[in-house]
Structures are given as structure tokens and as C-alpha cells.
Amino acid sequence: MTDTTALSQTETVQSKADVVQVTALTGSIGAAISGVRLTNINDDQFVAIRTAFHEYCMLVFRDQFLSVEEHVAFTARWGEFGFNKMSPQLDDYPMVLPLSNRGKSKAVTENWHYDSTFMTEPPAITTLSARDIPVGGDTMWSNQxxxxxxxxxxxxxxxxxxxxxxxxxxxxxxxxxxxxxxxLHPVVRTHPETGRKALYIGKPGDTVPRFEGMTPTESEPLLRFLYEHSAQPDHIYRHQWRNGDLVMWDNRCTMHYAVHDYGNEMRELHRVTISGDRPV
Ligand SMILES: O=C(O)CCC(=O)C(=O)O
Ligand SMILES: [Fe+2]
Incomplete structure (x- = not known):
């Protein structure tokens, strides 16, 4: 026996008159939710979605085609918005960060990372709404x-x-x-809602230069081991985007990686975050 549990393939959560269908995307992370319009979910459906979110760590909702307002309204159900002071936002919607193709050399997200770990209180949740997707440009998530x-x-x-x-x-x-x-953050953090422990690291060198009280040279071998360990293929889901997708992930127990294999093609998604606690 290992201490990992395979995810169940498909479960249907019956909530009063409505049904939310939860389908595991891999044996280790991710679920697709179907049978819901995110513009119109009731409290019971929301509870079922939240339960799935805590179990599967990231969720995919296909064919939603949310307007900016609808994307913002759905994300608002999860907590307070996080505002990113560094990056330009949409004029009328300061919580929405448009992601577009800056070219591979400026693709700061083409590596395994948790979002904004340089903040004392990094965001808890991120939602992405796919607006213009090229061939390629997948995103991967790994279960920490x-x-x-x-x-x-x-x-x-x-x-x-x-x-x-x-x-x-x-x-x-x-x-x-x-x-x-x-x-400074603990390299093992306890999720404030599930109580489970997750490895909390980042790319050795430019994202995580050292352990507290140690030099970069002393830290590097173990940081490198942990970084490689954090992204094993059997802990990963790779998402092939389609226009209209809404994807959300838990930034307290997953890392992600945006693949840049689409050259100078257009790729546009909108991103909204929910603020989080200081990792403990
Ligand atoms: O472009 C993507 O697929 C994800 C980018 C990313 O890392 C983020 O939005 O936090
Ligand atoms: Fe990211």
C-alpha cells in the first residue's frame, strides 16, 4: 500500500433537483465538471463544485464562453479578489489580467510554478477563461x-x-x-481548508534561490531534487485548451506550467485570482 489514492473515474453528485457531473481527468489530478452553466449555478451546485475542487485540485468547465462580467461574477463566489499591481489589467475590471502571447523569450510562466510565491500571502485560487486559443499552448498542472x-x-x-x-x-x-x-515560506504547507500537506517549492535559482539559513550552493541539490520530484508525469494533467473553457486551480496544492509551442500565434486568456493566506 502506498499513501496515494486513485481518484474515482466518474461520480455524479445529486443535489436537490440539479446534477453536477464530476469526471476525473487523470488518476492523480483534475476533474471535468459538466451539466452546469457557470452563469447560473445554485448554492447546492456550488457546494458540489467546491467539494470536487478540494478533491481534484483543479477543475475544467468546457463550453462556457463567459463574458468578462460573468467570469468575474463566478470567481467572486470563491473569496476576495487578488489584485496584481505589477501587471496591466483590463480598464473597467481591475481584477482581470489579460494573458497574451509576449513571445517565448518573455514567457515567464513556461516553468513549473505556484503563482506569486514572492508575496507574503500568495493567491489561493486562479481562474482562467479561454478566449482565443491557438493550436498548442497547453497548460499542465501537478498535484503537490x-x-x-x-x-x-x-x-x-x-x-x-x-x-x-x-x-x-x-x-x-x-x-x-x-x-x-x-x-520566506515553509517548503511544506498545510492547506487551510483540506488540512492536507503539500510540497511548496519553485524553480531552483531564480524562483527559489536557497533554504533559509543556507547558501544557494548548499541548497541547490536538494531544491533540484524536490523540483524534479514535484512534476513527475504520474502526478500531472495536461490541458488542451478550447475557446470557451473556464479552468480553475488551487494555488495551495498545485503547480502549473504553460507550454509555449505556438510561436507568434495569438493566444488570449483572462485571469482572475482570489487572495490567499500566508502559507503555514
Ligand atoms: O498561460 C497559461 O496557460 C497559464 C499562465 C500562468 O501561469 C498563470 O496564469 O498563472
Ligand atoms: Fe502561473
């Missing part, structure tokens, strides 16, 4: 509960209470900031 749970008891014990430095080096460069934002 499983990354933690599949470490040996010895390494888990060693990491207990350890913190690392997280920096916003790539964003600072992209936006020409004089100061690189940075913050």
Missing part, C-alpha cells in the same frame, strides 16, 4: 499533495519546519522593477 506524500518518511521529517526564500526575479525583469520582491 502527492509530491509531498510520495517523499520518504526520512525526507519528510527533514523538511518539517524548513523554510525557503521565494523571489519574483523573472517578473521583476519583465516589468523593469529595481527591487526583486522576495519572501
Amino acid at each position: 499533495y502527492l509530491a509531498y506524500e510520495t517523499l520518504s518518511p526520512g525526507l519528510k521529517a527533514m523538511l518539517a519546519g524548513v523554510r525557503a526564500e521565494f523571489t519574483g526575479t523573472r517578473l521583476a525583469k519583465l516589468y523593469g522593477l529595481d527591487q526583486v520582491p522576495r519572501c
Whole structure:
């Protein structure tokens, strides 16, 4: 027996008169929710969606084609908006960050990452609404509960209470900031709602330069091991976008990676975040 549990293939959650269909996308992360229009969900459906979100860590809703207002209204059900002061937002909707193709050399998200770990309180949830999708441009998510749970008891014990430095080096460069934002966080965090522990790391070097109290050189080998371990193929879902998709993920237990294989083609999504707690 290992401490990982295979996800059930399909479950139907019956809530009063409405049905939410939850279909696992892999054996380790992600579910597709069907049978709902996100513009029109009742409280029972919302509860079923939230339960699935906590179980599967990221959710896919196909064929939603949400307007900006509808996207904002759905995301608002999950908490307070997070505002990204560094990046330009939509004029009338300061909580909406348009993502577009800046070219591969400026693709700051083409690596495994949690969002905004340089903040004291990184966002809890991100929602993306797909507006103009090229061939390619997939996004991958990896389950960081499983990354933690599949470490040996010895390494888990060693990491207990350890913190690392997280920096916003790539964003600072992209936006020409004089100061690189940075913050210390535990490398194993406990999810405030599920109570499960997740590995909390980032790319060694520019995102996570070192463990607290250690030099970058001392830290690098273990950071590298953890980073590789965090993105094993059997902990990943790779999403092939279609226009009209709404995808949401839990930024407290998943990392993600935006694949840039679409050259200079147009790719446009809208992004809204919900603010989160300080990781503990
Ligand atoms: O472009 C994407 O697919 C995801 C980009 C990303 O990392 C993010 O929105 O946080
Ligand atoms: Fe991201």
C-alpha cells in the first residue's frame, strides 16, 4: 500500500433537483465538471463544485464562453479578489489580467510554478477563461499533495519546519522593477481548508534561490531534487485548451506550467485570482 489514492473515474453528485457531473481527468489530478452553466449555478451546485475542487485540485468547465462580467461574477463566489499591481489589467475590471502571447523569450510562466510565491500571502485560487486559443499552448498542472506524500518518511521529517526564500526575479525583469520582491515560506504547507500537506517549492535559482539559513550552493541539490520530484508525469494533467473553457486551480496544492509551442500565434486568456493566506 502506498499513501496515494486513485481518484474515482466518474461520480455524479445529486443535489436537490440539479446534477453536477464530476469526471476525473487523470488518476492523480483534475476533474471535468459538466451539466452546469457557470452563469447560473445554485448554492447546492456550488457546494458540489467546491467539494470536487478540494478533491481534484483543479477543475475544467468546457463550453462556457463567459463574458468578462460573468467570469468575474463566478470567481467572486470563491473569496476576495487578488489584485496584481505589477501587471496591466483590463480598464473597467481591475481584477482581470489579460494573458497574451509576449513571445517565448518573455514567457515567464513556461516553468513549473505556484503563482506569486514572492508575496507574503500568495493567491489561493486562479481562474482562467479561454478566449482565443491557438493550436498548442497547453497548460499542465501537478498535484503537490502527492509530491509531498510520495517523499520518504526520512525526507519528510527533514523538511518539517524548513523554510525557503521565494523571489519574483523573472517578473521583476519583465516589468523593469529595481527591487526583486522576495519572501520566506515553509517548503511544506498545510492547506487551510483540506488540512492536507503539500510540497511548496519553485524553480531552483531564480524562483527559489536557497533554504533559509543556507547558501544557494548548499541548497541547490536538494531544491533540484524536490523540483524534479514535484512534476513527475504520474502526478500531472495536461490541458488542451478550447475557446470557451473556464479552468480553475488551487494555488495551495498545485503547480502549473504553460507550454509555449505556438510561436507568434495569438493566444488570449483572462485571469482572475482570489487572495490567499500566508502559507503555514
Ligand atoms: O498561460 C497559461 O496557460 C497559464 C499562465 C500562468 O501561469 C498563470 O496564469 O498563472
Ligand atoms: Fe502561473
